[in-house]
Amino acid sequence: MMGPLLVTAHVRGAFVPPPPMLDALLGWAVATRDDLPPAFIGVRDLDIPVRLSDCGRVYLCSAPQWSAEWHDKRHINRRFPVHEAMLLGGPKLRRVDERAGPQKAYHLPQETAHAVNDVVRWWCVGDRGALLELLQLVWHLGKRRAVGLGKVVRWTAEPCEPWDGFPVLRDGYPLRPLPLDWPEVAEDSDVGVHVLRPPYWRHHKEEPCWTMTEW
Amino acid sequence: MSETAEARTEEREQPRMFDIRRYEFVMRAAQPIAHHAESIGNEAIVMRKKVRCKGGFALVPIISGDTMRHGMREAAAYALLDAAGLLNDPQLTEAAIRLLFAGGMVTGKGEAAVVKLDQYREMCELVPSMALFGGCANNRILPGRLTVEEATLICEEAAADMPPWALDLHRKEYGDLDGCRAYVEEVQRVRMDPSLTPHVKALMAPSEQVEVNARLAASEQAHDELDHVGADKAKSTMMPRRFERVCQGALFSWGTQAICQSDLDVDTLNVAAAAFLARARVGGKRGTGHGLLVPIAARHIELLRPSDTSRPLDTKALAPKVGQLFRAHVAERSERIKSFLGTVNA
Numbered sequence: 001m002m003g004p005l006l007v008t009a010h011v012r013g014a015f016v017p018p019p020p021m022l023d024a025l026l027g028w029a030v031a032t033r034d035d036l037p038p039a040f041i042g043v044r045d046l047d048i049p050v051r052l053s054d055c056g057r058v059y060l061c062s063a064p065q066w067s068a069e070w071h072d073k074r075h076i077n078r079r080f081p082v083h084e085a086m087l088l089g090g091p092k093l094r095r096v097d098e099r100a101g102p103q104k105a106y107h108l109p110q111e112t113a114h115a116v117n118d119v120v121r122w123w124c125v126g127d128r129g130a131l132l133e134l135l136q137l138v139w140h141l142g143k144r145r146a147v148g149l150g151k152v153v154r155w156t157a158e159p160c161e162p163w164d165g166f167p168v169l170r171d172g173y174p175l176r177p178l179p180l181d182w183p184e185v186a187e188d189s190d191v192g193v194h195v196l197r198p199p200y201w202r203h204h205k206e207e208p209c210w211t212m213t214e215w
Numbered sequence: 216m217s218e219t220a221e222a223r224t225e226e227r228e229q230p231r232m233f234d235i236r237r238y239e240f241v242m243r244a245a246q247p248i249a250h251h252a253e254s255i256g257n258e259a260i261v262m263r264k265k266v267r268c269k270g271g272f273a274l275v276p277i278i279s280g281d282t283m284r285h286g287m288r289e290a291a292a293y294a295l296l297d298a299a300g301l302l303n304d305p306q307l308t309e310a311a312i313r314l315l316f317a318g319g320m321v322t323g324k325g326e327a328a329v330v331k332l333d334q335y336r337e338m339c340e341l342v343p344s345m346a347l348f349g350g351c352a353n354n355r356i357l358p359g360r361l362t363v364e365e366a367t368l369i370c371e372e373a374a375a376d377m378p379p380w381a382l383d384l385h386r387k388e389y390g391d392l393d394g395c396r397a398y399v400e401e402v403q404r405v406r407m408d409p410s411l412t413p414h415v416k417a418l419m420a421p422s423e424q425v426e427v428n429a430r431l432a433a434s435e436q437a438h439d440e441l442d443h444v445g446a447d448k449a450k451s452t453m454m455p456r457r458f459e460r461v462c463q464g465a466l467f468s469w470g471t472q473a474i475c476q477s478d479l480d481v482d483t484l485n486v487a488a489a490a491f492l493a494r495a496r497v498g499g500k501r502g503t504g505h506g507l508l509v510p511i512a513a514r515h516i517e518l519l520r521p522s523d524t525s526r527p528l529d530t531k532a533l534a535p536k537v538g539q540l541f542r543a544h545v546a547e548r549s550e551r552i553k554s555f556l557g558t559v560n561a
Contacts, residue, residue, distance in 0.1 A: 077281070081313070
């Protein structure tokens with residue numbers, strides 16, 4: 001049973017901003033649950049418990065609603081395994097150059113943030129039970145989750161009162177990237193270039209669209 | 216369809232398991248931990264993270280998730296090479312070393328837009344740890360199913376994030392929790408200049424000894440004359456430096472979690488965890504008595520099960536028992552693994 005929902009992730013600790021879109025998270029959960037190989041994701045639509053818009057171009061869910069209480073910086077260090085190369089390398093492996101080329105070492109800065117009250121929220125029209133079941137598979141949010149950033153301790157999804165344009169418009173302003181012909185968008189809304197449906201990393205699918213002011 | 220491809224298709228048609236495995240550990244620093252984030256001046260600063268606690272935020276010492284994950288990946292790689300018999304005569308290519316020990320990289324070689332699913336499945340079959348850890352091979356990023364958390368110092372500031380059983384253990388063994396500053400000590404070490412030691416100097420060529428003596432004389436003279444530029448030019452290579460370290464005996468709470476879709480996945484996860492924990496060393500200065508972590512208690516929690524309970528896991532018994540399936544699987548495919556590692560683009 002689809003209905004208006006407020007979905008909340010209770011996060012513990014820092015995460016790499018921005019948090020992902022809800023439809024992207026659910027798509028990832030479906031792909032993980034069904035053990036879909038990487039090629040399938042994005043080739044066909046995944047069955048997620050969030051309603052598609054009538055035009056079929058976007059899922060009816062907002063972008064993540066959050067604000068940062070504290071920003072921080074950490075580094076990603078990447079070094080070629082020199083010790084192992086010395087120990088296990090064959091005769092063809094004759095030199096290691098850490099300054100350039102494929103063996104180059106990196107020390108890359110990465111921004112992290114703590115959300116106010118440690119919560120990230122999304123509005124959506126969806127099936128509460130199915131949505132919560134899938135979200136149990138999402139225990140970390142955002143980039144660098146494989147090394148423990150963005151830990152989610154709890155998911156909640158509560159029915160809420162919809163408003164005009166719910167959940168993608170509020171007072172005429174977009175709460176997520178929307179096609180330029182979307183009705184009732186305030187004229188002074190920002191225009192940007194984004195992907196409209198998951199997976200959002202398919203940059204060749206980017207198109208001009210209405211977008212949120214902060215983006 | 217080839218026999219191997221047919222067999223793989225049949226394998227995929229069998230019902231798959233879906234098991235979320237979470238292991239939680241309490242680890243004791245059997246030696247001081249010198250895991251540093253940066254250097255300020257000539258002092259190395261311990262790696263910390265911001266933790267929300269009563270009254271604001273605190274900086275709590277951690278061992279980063281990257282370090283712990285790399286330790287597991289490295290342990291799994293050695294286990295694979297050992298089981299495939301490749302440690303006796305290692306002839307790995309640069310790409311194979313990068314794939315096994317650092318997860319590989321996008322090389323730009325090959326056609327990333329075309330994904331050969333059979334090739335992907337074969338890679339996961341030949342290198343079981345790839346399916347868990349993920350990585351990048353043949354110019355394509357493969358998502359992993361393993362999350363490795365930071366090992367966080369068990370202290371007052373981080374208590375809210377700790378598993379209750381870990382806090383109970385700390386209270387039982389050590390009493391009440393201290394603030395994180397109590398666990399960090401600051402020490403100084405000095406790299407000596409061997410030319411200042413008389414019996415070492417006696418080993419030098421006469422002309423070199425003359426040069427060293429002249430430098431010492433110049434240094435003394437500059438010091439007497441308050442000539443800072445001259446003193447700097449004639450200074451010895453002796454280098455005092457300071458560093459922070461987490462004290463010996465400190466306890467860390469650590470967790471790792473994976474989605475396992477076969478018994479082999481479970482065994483691979485166990486091999487990686489057990490092999491890493493058998494000789495877990497983290498941070499720097501390992502050559503001078505730093506970095507040894509010893510697991511003292513663990514909980515194996517099977518999530519998404521009706522009981523959803525935790526039970527103690529005997530960490531000492533884990534190592535000898537696990538890995539039978541993993542070793543048999545790898546040994547059976549050792550020739551194919553060798554051939555794969557010889558040609559992989561990663």
